[in-house]
Amino acid sequence: xxxxxxxxxxxxxxxxxxxxxxxxxxxxxxxxxxxxxxxxxxxxxxxxxxxxxxxxxxxxxxxxxxxxxxxxxxxxxxxxxxxxxxxxxxxxxxxxxxxxxxxxxxxxxxxxxxxxxxxxxxxxxxxxxxxxxxxxxxxxxxxxxxxxxxxxxxxxxxxxxxxxxxxxxxxxxxxxxxxxxxxxxxxxxxxxxxxxxxxxxxxxxxxxxxxxxxxxxxxxxxxxxxxxxxxxxxxxxxxxxxxxxxxxxxxxxxxxxxxxxxxxxxxxxxxxxxxxxxxxxxxxxxxxxxxxxxxxxxxxxxxxxxxxxxxxx
Numbered sequence: 001x002x003x004x005x006x007x008x009x010x011x012x013x014x015x016x017x018x019x020x021x022x023x024x025x026x027x028x029x030x031x032x033x034x035x036x037x038x039x040x041x042x043x044x045x046x047x048x049x050x051x052x053x054x055x056x057x058x059x060x061x062x063x064x065x066x067x068x069x070x071x072x073x074x075x076x077x078x079x080x081x082x083x084x085x086x087x088x089x090x091x092x093x094x095x096x097x098x099x100x101x102x103x104x105x106x107x108x109x110x111x112x113x114x115x116x117x118x119x120x121x122x123x124x125x126x127x128x129x130x131x132x133x134x135x136x137x138x139x140x141x142x143x144x145x146x147x148x149x150x151x152x153x154x155x156x157x158x159x160x161x162x163x164x165x166x167x168x169x170x171x172x173x174x175x176x177x178x179x180x181x182x183x184x185x186x187x188x189x190x191x192x193x194x195x196x197x198x199x200x201x202x203x204x205x206x207x208x209x210x211x212x213x214x215x216x217x218x219x220x221x222x223x224x225x226x227x228x229x230x231x232x233x234x235x236x237x238x239x240x241x242x243x244x245x246x247x248x249x250x251x252x253x254x255x256x257x258x259x260x261x262x263x264x265x266x267x268x269x270x271x272x273x274x275x276x277x278x279x280x281x282x283x284x285x286x287x288x289x290x291x292x293x294x295x296x297x298x299x300x301x302x303x304x305x306x307x308x309x310x311x312x313x
Contacts, residue, residue: 010054017077020098021091026050026077027070027099031061038312039105041096042069045114045138046228047176047184048075051215053111055086055298056305063306068108070099074114076219076226084169087230089122089238096120097127106130109309113137113266113294113306115231121276122242124250133253133312135305138262140270141277142252144246148236157267159208162190166232176225180217181203207296251278255308257301259289281308 015031015277028050040060042053050069060067071078073095074087081087087245096119100108107130112120117136145152154164166172175195177181185204188194204213254277256270274280286297294301 003015009058010051013054013057015077016246018099018102018244020096020102021061021094023081023095025070025073025075025079025080025099027068027093028057029066029068030057031066032064033066035064035066038309039100039108040065040067040309041099041108041110041111042067043110043116043119044069044075045112045116046231047216047220047225048114048116049219049239051076051190051212051219052292052295054212056111056294056302059298059302060305062155063309065309067103068099068103069096069243070095072119074230076223080223080227084230084233085237087149087227088241089119090126090241092119092231093095093123093126096123097130100130107132109135110138111132111135111251112139114139114291121250122238122245124247124252124254125242125245125248128156128248128250128252131252134250135255135308136255137301138259138264138291140256140258140268140273141250142268142272143275144242150236153267155243160191160193163232164233165190165192166229169233172229173224173226177220178228180220181213183215184220185220196217205292205296207292234297249278250276253312254280255282255284255304256280257284257293257304259291259293260285260287260295261289262291264291281311 003021013028015028017024017026044050044052050071053069057067057069061300074080109132110120111121117139120134121136124134153161179199182199185202287298289297
């Protein structure tokens, strides 16, 4: 298997460290600095990196947009605070607001996948003046639950459901780090049963080249997975901290993109988004696509993003 993206192309994307909200964020930037089009900020999920947006960074920049993709707090070249409580959604949103301040931008179009989607939805709730438009991939926005989410998940989905299994500090951290390559290429949802089985020798998915996989493996072998797991460990805390946002709608232009085979849809349906989004301009479902949608189906994702962006005026 060969690289799906020539390394020379990704090397054109500048990387630098900025200070935001008291931490360091490693950001990857591309596109014209003086563009009259809105700034695009791409927020990755778990277990990913800014690198997961490589196809979108290049396509959006080629279309004339200035694009910034950070390694989110806890990942890659960015700060990884040891305190588990440093990863609630409002703190993550403050990171993004600080990023805008650092690059001299009043607002941006925020695009997020997986946990990044959850963060950008919260960004549009908590800092609407900084969000020109918002795109969520895989994880839909949902109305506030009537109670903290983790007890609900535990009751409905069981202790081996991956989000519940992630809660005990150190347990999933060790299991995921034991064989990073296996963790990154598995077709299964993480669980204690998955962790207890012998390591499989699986080939990477067809959309991930050898060099691309090596980049992920090298990075997560160096950082571990605790930073990303701490996002999950703050779900109930985020629920408590965002009580003041429970009646707010998201009024900026919005788009949702997902795959028809994304397992997230089994426990997070997207049928309640209109209760929150007053300007939902599209729900794109890519037939046959799975969870890692922006890497698996980059051309279709890029087309959906560019069409959405063209309608912002």
